[in-house]
Amino acid sequence: MRLSVIVPVYNMAAEGKLNFCMDSLVDQTIDDYEIIAVNDASTDHSLEILREYEKRYPKKVRVITYPVNRRQGGAKNEGLNAALGEWIGFIDSDDWVAPDYYEKLLARATETGADLVGCDYSLVNEHTFEVGKIVQNNTVDQTGELNEEKHRKLILRPGSMVIKIYKGSVIRDNHLRFPEGIFYEDNCAGPLWSLYFRHFERVEEPLYYYYQHGTSTVHYISEEKCRDRMRAMELFYEECSRSFLQQYHDEIEYRFVELYYVNTLFSYMQGAKRPRLSFVKKLREGVEWRFPDFQQNEYFKKLTGPEEQRLVALQRRSDIRFFWEYRLKLWVRRHKS
Numbered sequence: 001m002r003l004s005v006i007v008p009v010y011n012m013a014a015e016g017k018l019n020f021c022m023d024s025l026v027d028q029t030i031d032d033y034e035i036i037a038v039n040d041a042s043t044d045h046s047l048e049i050l051r052e053y054e055k056r057y058p059k060k061v062r063v064i065t066y067p068v069n070r071r072q073g074g075a076k077n078e079g080l081n082a083a084l085g086e087w088i089g090f091i092d093s094d095d096w097v098a099p100d101y102y103e104k105l106l107a108r109a110t111e112t113g114a115d116l117v118g119c120d121y122s123l124v125n126e127h128t129f130e131v132g133k134i135v136q137n138n139t140v141d142q143t144g145e146l147n148e149e150k151h152r153k154l155i156l157r158p159g160s161m162v163i164k165i166y167k168g169s170v171i172r173d174n175h176l177r178f179p180e181g182i183f184y185e186d187n188c189a190g191p192l193w194s195l196y197f198r199h200f201e202r203v204e205e206p207l208y209y210y211y212q213h214g215t216s217t218v219h220y221i222s223e224e225k226c227r228d229r230m231r232a233m234e235l236f237y238e239e240c241s242r243s244f245l246q247q248y249h250d251e252i253e254y255r256f257v258e259l260y261y262v263n264t265l266f267s268y269m270q271g272a273k274r275p276r277l278s279f280v281k282k283l284r285e286g287v288e289w290r291f292p293d294f295q296q297n298e299y300f301k302k303l304t305g306p307e308e309q310r311l312v313a314l315q316r317r318s319d320i321r322f323f324w325e326y327r328l329k330l331w332v333r334r335h336k337s
Helices: 016-025 046-054 071-081 099-110 148-156 168-173 185-194 224-244 249-271 278-290 297-305 306-317 319-336
Strands: 004-010 033-039 061-065 088-089 116-124 133-135 166-167 201-212
Touching: 004 016, 004 071, 004 099, 016 046, 033 046, 046 061, 061 071, 071 088, 071 185, 071 297, 088 099, 088 168, 099 116, 099 166, 099 168, 099 201, 116 224, 133 201, 148 166, 148 185, 148 249, 166 168, 185 224, 185 249, 224 249, 224 278, 249 278, 249 297, 249 306, 278 319, 306 319
Parallel strands: 004 033, 004 088, 033 061, 116 201
Antiparallel strands: 088 166, 116 133, 116 166
């Protein structure tokens, strides 16, 4: 089997989202591939839709289902356990891909000997194959034979995991898996997995369509989701501590600080309906426990905005002062607009 495409599915029946995704997969211009659709305990008609594709395309589509929701990480792990492909790809079930997406990525792998291949993607808000706003998923200076310098760049900016294909032997030999039961599983897996691959190449085209809509995970903030992102980065830290922390300390430190603390802190303060001082304090304590000197990190000083750095320094002096100053700042901003 040349390729396995893993599709985690949870409640995507509405508005034709799941059908559009699956149609783009069964119509790929390659042979010898399988689509493993994992129904993550959907409560709508997603499973019925998947069974219909399995019935219509028995040589291409396999459906896995189970009764308890395990979030995308659990669904992807089930797909990995079942996958037979030499190559592994993932796709979100509300997105879709160009008909020659996998043909072009596999051809690039064959041409170059890469064990990891990606491309760019297009932002769209309707079901279409017209290219919208193009987003570069990775940069040219991250590609080629992955030496230490390029691995450092991939830790800092790994890019999206669904816009890549992975050599299955690397995944299997290193027992690579996703965190289960939480959102933001890719925050852990993306930078961690990149350290196990040795040659990364790109196709310079936007072949993946990222569908922007109101029910997407990234469009609303809750304390639960913030805790999930914290947990994802705790797992990232634990895994890196076993093998990579000494060699890539500064990059791992910054990636942890950026996602566990800085991004979570400000998105929580801006988006949570009733932010709590105790949660803000817990964020600070969690990052200080692992990386007490993170403000001296050169990436932090270079890549974190000056206002964010000022507010972080304020919180490290006083959780209460930071909390109320920031809430006042938001109140003023909202009343001016």
